[in-house]
Amino acid sequence: MRIAIVDDLSTDSEALRKFLCRWASEQGIPLVPSPVILESGEALLAHFAPNAFDIIFLDIYMAGITGMEVARKIREQDTHCQLIFTTTTGEFAVDSYEVGAAYYLVKPFSYENLTQALSRCSAELLEQSQCVIIPGAAEQPPLLLHQITYTEYQSRNVEVHLLGGKTRLISMRQADFAALLLAYPYFCDCMRGVLVNLEQVESLTASHFLLSDGTSVPVSRLKYKEVREKYLSFAYARMRGGFTNGTL
CATH class of the missing domain: 3.40.50.2300 (Response regulator)
Incomplete structure (x- = not known):
């Protein structure tokens, strides 16, 4: 801010x-x-x-x-x-x-x-200024939550994709990182090692989320029902103006 x-x-x-x-x-x-x-x-x-x-x-x-x-x-x-x-x-x-x-x-x-x-x-x-501080990385800037589009875990690091096509690599266990983001209702665990920011989702198909920047983010077949319910709940709450201050 x-x-x-x-x-x-x-x-x-x-x-x-x-x-x-x-x-x-x-x-x-x-x-x-x-x-x-x-x-x-x-x-x-x-x-x-x-x-x-x-x-x-x-x-x-x-x-x-x-x-x-x-x-x-x-x-x-x-x-x-x-x-x-x-x-x-x-x-x-x-x-x-x-x-x-x-x-x-x-x-x-x-x-x-x-x-x-x-x-x-x-x-x-x-x-819009809401953020998380990454443990053990006090020297790095806070991670602004609403700038995140999606994240993926690979090679023992979390790659955070941000608005504007930027990325940030965070050395952290996926479970610990997911716990930080999933405390907020606009983040969804859609596949093993992948989190998506529902604010950036344009549509949901049977196999993936389509983001506003054109990116396709896969959705697990096993998690599809749960993911779809969360997405529809989020979309409905936002349409009704009930999504403020990080809560539904």
Whole structure:
């Protein structure tokens, strides 16, 4: 998740950064890169581009352009970025609705206040950042679950196929790796050594899944009934809008 903190008080920025790192660790959400800290609205706008950040924390009272003015300029370019105001007074709480702010935090705020603010951000945004940390591979980046199309076990390694045709090789037992992914209902064990992300499935035939990128993933004849039931259940729940936050 890409986060920017805009505040001209370094002590406040650092306190917020620590809260965010704690929250991200507890939620299993990577902050990639680390939160960007800027001391003015001008500094943010100088290099701002649509989709550059998922969430921006804006102090309202700053030297130069105010946080509210910054928010208005952001909304001229980006309507999806989540805005959370941080300030010492509730004076501008009503104005925050004008720019579609997700939350309004009055300083000093607690960690619990921050978690409430983050929960107001779209569930889809948080869900898309969901990941797993591979045991024994702390130096490697977390594995973003929704980037996975399917995985296959071969030569004592798991080859993870990702969106865009990229792959990642993970040295891990298939049983241990499968246990990590099958905790999420959108992953399906369709054949020995093969897992598929049902989000990427276009259709199911009698012998394979056809993915949205054209890839064919085999389905075990012995597992077919179970796999079909899981796929239909997933497809029905998603059609009804009942698939959020990793649960059916």
